[in-house]
Amino acid sequence: AQKVTQAQTEISVVEKEDVTLDCVYETRDTTYYLFWYKQPPSGELVFLIRRNSFDEQNEISGRYSWNFQKSTSSFNFTITASQVVDSAVYFCALSEYSGTYKYIFGTGTRLKVLA
Amino acid sequence: EAGVAQSPRYKIIEKRQSVAFWCNPISGHATLYWYQQILGQGPKLLIQFQNNGVVDDSQLPKDRFSAERLKGVDSTLKIQPAKLEDSAVYLCASSLVAQETQYFGPGTRLLVL
Numbered sequence: 001a002q003k004v005t006q007a008q009t010e011i012s013v014v015e016k017e018d019v020t021l022d023c024v025y026e027t028r029d030t031t032y033y034l035f036w037y038k039q040p041p042s043g044e045l046v047f048l049i050r051r052n053s054f055d056e057q058n059e060i061s062g063r064y065s066w067n068f069q070k071s072t073s074s075f076n077f078t079i080t081a082s083q084v085v086d087s088a089v090y091f092c093a094l095s096e097y098s099g100t101y102k103y104i105f106g107t108g109t110r111l112k113v114l115a
Numbered sequence: 116e117a118g119v120a121q122s123p124r125y126k127i128i129e130k131r132q133s134v135a136f137w138c139n140p141i142s143g144h145a146t147l148y149w150y151q152q153i154l155g156q157g158p159k160l161l162i163q164f165q166n167n168g169v170v171d172d173s174q175l176p177k178d179r180f181s182a183e184r185l186k187g188v189d190s191t192l193k194i195q196p197a198k199l200e201d202s203a204v205y206l207c208a209s210s211l212v213a214q215e216t217q218y219f220g221p222g223t224r225l226l227v228l
Binding site: 004033035037042043044045046047050091093095097099100101102103105106107108 | 156157158160163165171204206208214216218219221222224
């Protein structure tokens with residue numbers, strides 16, 4: 001069955017520290033998609049990245065990087081040199097086909113970056 | 116390109132009252148979703164539309180919740196009658212097609228007293 005686990009409920013770091021948010025998923029399918037979203041205090045979910053199951057290349061976008069490892073069913077997200085504006089709740093999501101494609105979200109990790 | 120629009124942004128009602136939320140997806144997006152996000156939890160899918168047809172409403176409490184997407188564009192979600200446990204943020208999202216990235220609106224915060 002589909003499942004997304006974000007074991008870290010809340011993380012606090014000091015500005016400029018690096019931080020990694022963990023995401024572990026379960027799926028029966030070989031074709032699936034993984035996502036990360038950011039939810040700042042304003043409440044809107046902001047799309048960060050989409051990965052399909054056949055693309056295991058790591059990705060870097062500015063201070064953000066993602067490590068996808070099918071062997072461990074993980075899709076971890078690292079923020080380098082964190083900033084106060086990175087403070088938000090981050091959600092990992094999995095989409096697989098079961099009649100239609102639909103998302104299952106993790107419970108989220110609240111990141112607090114302290115000045 | 117305009118994003119997903121939702122209204123109202125906030126709503127306070129008393130239990131047993133009815134309430135309706137409106138969503139306008141990104142232009143050209145065939146798939147529209149309504150989610151319920153209770154404080155401290157991840158979003159939970161309530162209903163998914165493909166154009167104006169329902170493709171998944173397995174988690175929609177159909178005794179009190181209803182949704183429609185007339186003409187395959189705008190959508191409304193209604194709760195009647197509301198219960199205290201319906202207090203949550205209701206998020207609307209859209210995607211080009213079902214397997215593509217979902218883009219979310221700002222949400223409607225509902226408080227049921």
